[in-house]
């Protein structure tokens with residue numbers, strides 16, 4: 001069995017993360033991760049893993065002259081590319097297609113991702129507690145785009161988890177040049193997180209709840225990760241309607257097979273209340289536009305416009321209400 005070694009460039013890649021977890025009193029989880037993480041990224045874990053490993057290792061040695069994480073994610077400028085042209089570098093980055101979350105600017109290459117994840121960030125940032133100095137868990141973090149933005153807000157430590165391996169590889173690409181000792185994306189699902197960690201200052205769950213068959217258990221798991229007084233930032237698909245309404249599609253929703261429950265704002269608020277959260281607020285409601293989620297040269301597969309009724313964009317292709325998203329903030333008492 002061959003192991004992918006994310007520490008290829010830096011022998012102690014995960015060491016600061018383990019130290020951080022231990023400083024947070026999570027010695028047991030740290031020990032467990034040290035034993036289980038390597039097996040998560042073997043060449044056997046995904047048919048493309050070997051190609052991704054090679055592509056990662058083939059990326060040029062570069063030192064970014066600029067790192068901007070606050071207003072956008074920009075790392076390096078085109079002038080920093082020494083022996084490789086912008087076009088060649090862009091081609092190397094295309095080995096990690098499809099790039100869904102972003103956008104990123106990497107040494108002058110604009111990775112125009114499927115999602116304008118920065119728009120979601122702009123919608124939520126004014127409503128959450130300051131992230132400065134906080135320890136944050138981002139569940140279903142994709143490639144870690146929002147994690148980089150959290151560092152831009154002076155977060156102390158950001159741990160993202162996502163079971164999709166290409167997302168973890170894209171994080172590795174950025175990490176290759178950022179070398180952050182306080183932002184990690186691990187190939188884990190929420191089911192891999194030990195119960196009642198009770199230590200994170202903020203927990204984010206964005207775009208995950210509707211993929212869970214048991215959304216109330218998801219909320220309880222999120223609460224268990226938070227310290228007392230910690231803040232939950234939850235973004236999910238919702239439906240317009242009253243307190244009693246929770247919509248469950250018969251089969252696919254917007255061509256997605258794994259969509260289970262879409263609550264109304266009132267139903268979601270009730271769920272959070274019943275799960276013991278306090279100070280619950282819905283701070284944003286947004287109809288996902290075909291400008292925010294679209295096909296680009298960095299994500300050439302189908303996108304939102306293909307999931308909607310071509311005659312009526314207020315409906316999905318299956319005839320259900322088109323994607324409407326809400327952001328909720330709540331506190332663990």
Ligand SMILES: C[S@@+](CC[C@H](N)C(=O)[O-])C[C@H]1O[C@@H](n2cnc3c(N)ncnc32)[C@H](O)[C@@H]1O
Pocket residue numbers: 101117120139140141142143161162163164167188189190191205206207208211
């Ligand atoms: C719609 S994306 C949202 C990504 C990011 N949070 C955002 O808001 O842009 C949902 C993510 O949840 C991840 N996911 C799916 N099942 C998960 C699970 N059981 N635990 C954690 N993440 C999961 C998917 O791999 C995907 O990257």
